[in-house]
Amino acid sequence: MFRETITSADGSTATGTATEAHARALLRTAVRRGYRVEATRTGGVIIERDVWDGSRIPKKRTVALEPVTPLGNITPTIRGDLDVIAARDAYLVTGAEGTFMGRNGRIAAGLHGIPPAAAKRLIGRGLVVLGEPYEATSNGYMPETRTPVRVSLAARLALHAQAHRTRTSEPLGYVRPADVGMGGITAGLNKGGRRGGLIYDGSSAASCTCREWTGTFEQRMFALDAARRHRQAATANFARTL
Numbered sequence: 001m002f003r004e005t006i007t008s009a010d011g012s013t014a015t016g017t018a019t020e021a022h023a024r025a026l027l028r029t030a031v032r033r034g035y036r037v038e039a040t041r042t043g044g045v046i047i048e049r050d051v052w053d054g055s056r057i058p059k060k061r062t063v064a065l066e067p068v069t070p071l072g073n074i075t076p077t078i079r080g081d082l083d084v085i086a087a088r089d090a091y092l093v094t095g096a097e098g099t100f101m102g103r104n105g106r107i108a109a110g111l112h113g114i115p116p117a118a119a120k121r122l123i124g125r126g127l128v129v130l131g132e133p134y135e136a137t138s139n140g141y142m143p144e145t146r147t148p149v150r151v152s153l154a155a156r157l158a159l160h161a162q163a164h165r166t167r168t169s170e171p172l173g174y175v176r177p178a179d180v181g182m183g184g185i186t187a188g189l190n191k192g193g194r195r196g197g198l199i200y201d202g203s204s205a206a207s208c209t210c211r212e213w214t215g216t217f218e219q220r221m222f223a224l225d226a227a228r229r230h231r232q233a234a235t236a237n238f239a240r241t242l
């Protein structure tokens, strides 16, 4: 379940809740319509679109979705468990009997098993969601109940956002010409930034932890904008896979 906050172009806000299915539909529609979308590391997403009301600069309407239950810190162990669940038909075991009682509370995923304590934590924190339980048998003869488990949309959004952490470098500022490349010198001269033989290097390098995006920009503001656009493009691609 997500908490939904809608901020209209006039600045007024409205809040409500959205089911995972609703959130997924909202996100897909937003991407189809070309709205800006960005996943948050806390498992939410921000959907933003321009509203033209006749003024020169468009106003914005945003829909922010955040999980009602905080996902908490996603440690490497939890990430590993989520990978196992995502890759296989995983299910939670309850009602196992006799020699199979040890299966109770575990999440089974192929040859992998997630112990009860870890399974409980994944469920309690909304990192996974449960489907409809069905009756099955342990090793073909003892009855047990299996409940399908899959990685929640919130967890997927958080993992996605964590895979795309961007950074932009602090501009060097006033430096000796020998300390910067030719590009920096040209930029400095164009801006008339000479000061006592020093030139101003306002350029900023940007990169993303996905290692698929880098860039150098004349001003840090441009680097920050470009980094945001990269994250939004990545989230849009992710949303198309939902």
Ligand SMILES: [Zn+2]
Binding pocket: 163, 164, 165, 208, 209, 210, 211, 212, 213, 230, 234
């Ligand atoms: Zn990236």
